[in-house]
Amino acid sequence: MFFISDAMADAAMQAGQPSLLATFLPLILIFAVMYFLLIRPQIKRQKEHRKLIDSLAKGDEVVTAGGLLGRIVKLHDTFVTLELADGLEVNVQRHAVSTIMPKGTIKDLKESKGK
Structure with a gap:
């Protein structure tokens, strides 16, 4: 006998899961944007302040x-x-x-x- 529930479960299995890259791609993009918008400018400001402190006379x-x-x-x-x-x-x-x-x-x- 063939039941509808078996057919639905079989169709769900065939769809498969998204690839690992597709799963982590949004997370990687968010981290890259955060790095270039927040972290990198802060590091630059810290280096400039360090130079200023070292140049005091x-x-x-x-x-x-x-x-x-x-x-x-x-x-x-x-x-x-x-x-x-x-x-x-x-x-x-x-x-x-x-x-x-x-x-x-x-x-x-x-x-x-x-x-």
Whole structure:
């Protein structure tokens, strides 16, 4: 005897499963897009920041991640000493330095405040 349920089960078996490549292809594409849109730019920013940190020198005018503007007066292994105002020095971690400003920025700010 031939039953309908046997015929349906046989048809489902013949359809087969998708290939392994077809199964993982969307996952691979999503990872590739994530890499090029998120991971790679972040690695590039980290390398640029590392170069900035390594290039710090005494006398540079910098802005920290907290927004402090000062001149580097001393360099240590992991810290820098910034002069924020006359007689006011602060130690911050090297990694807290976010930008090196052009020379004369602090002087220009002082002059513009005086006006």
